Amino acid sequence: AAVPCGTSVLDFGEGPPDSATLPPNMGESSPTNVAVALRGVSPSKVGWYSQARDHTTENTTGTGYFLAIDSYNLLPAGSVIYQLPITGLTAGETYAISMWVTSIFDQNAPEIRVQVLDGASEVAGTSPVLTTGTDNAATHLPWQQVSWTITAPAGSLMLQVMEPNGHPAAWGYDLGIDDIKISLTCTPPPSTLAPVPVDAPLALG
Numbered sequence: 001a002a003v004p005c006g007t008s009v010l011d012f013g014e015g016p017p018d019s020a021t022l023p024p025n026m027g028e029s030s031p032t033n034v035a036v037a038l039r040g041v042s043p044s045k046v047g048w049y050s051q052a053r054d055h056t057t058e059n060t061t062g063t064g065y066f067l068a069i070d071s072y073n074l075l076p077a078g079s080v081i082y083q084l085p086i087t088g089l090t091a092g093e094t095y096a097i098s099m100w101v102t103s104i105f106d107q108n109a110p111e112i113r114v115q116v117l118d119g120a121s122e123v124a125g126t127s128p129v130l131t132t133g134t135d136n137a138a139t140h141l142p143w144q145q146v147s148w149t150i151t152a153p154a155g156s157l158m159l160q161v162m163e164p165n166g167h168p169a170a171w172g173y174d175l176g177i178d179d180i181k182i183s184l185t186c187t188p189p190p191s192t193l194a195p196v197p198v199d200a201p202l203a204l205g
Contacts (some may be wrong), residue, residue: 005184007174009179012054012066012178013038020037028082028084034066034141034165035069037067038052039104039176041068054066055100068104069081075163076167078162083159086157086158088155088156090155095180099176099180099181100178101130102141102174108171108173110183111131111164112132113128114159114161117158118154119154124150125148127148138142141176
């Protein structure tokens with residue numbers, strides 16, 4: 001069970017360059033016409049940024065992983081391309097949710113929307129449509145953050161990344177995701193006995 005206050009971060013880990021298998025506790029892809037993998041600093045695909053560093057370690061070692069979503073076929077509008085269960089929440093509390101996203105191909109940046117489903121699979125919160133940027137002169141990936149707040153309707157939620165408008169072809173529309181954060185800031189009750197910890201981690205995934 002999760003403690004009531006703190007921040008949980010999914011940064012997809014660290015390792016050698018190129019791809020790695022996505023562990024089950026880091027979410028899953030849907031539908032089947034997108035490929036999901038972890039990427040280090042040396043993407044091998046034509047058109048991907050030559051120095052595709054993750055957001056977590058881009059200014060330091062550059063050895064971290066990010067989630068790479070490779071869309072290789074037509075994707076219908078409203079398709080969910082990645083989802084992650086979030087557990088250990090407290091119903092009624094307001095959480096800050098954020099993530100870093102980027103286009104990992106040099107053309108046709110994907111448009112995404114991030115939404116959260118409650119236990120009945122109803123939409124409990126959604127972000128605006130975000131157009132991920134491309135910058136062919138950039139040394140590193142053009143990461144940008146999307147964030148919003150949501151009052152948890154239950155103790156667990158499903159975070160989904162979707163393409164609201166879909167896309168027509170396989171050339172481009174490839175997405176990078178990193179540093180998914182779920183945060184709850186709360187004021188501890190006064191105590192004359194001992195300090196109350198306020199930065200313990202929540203359960204994510």
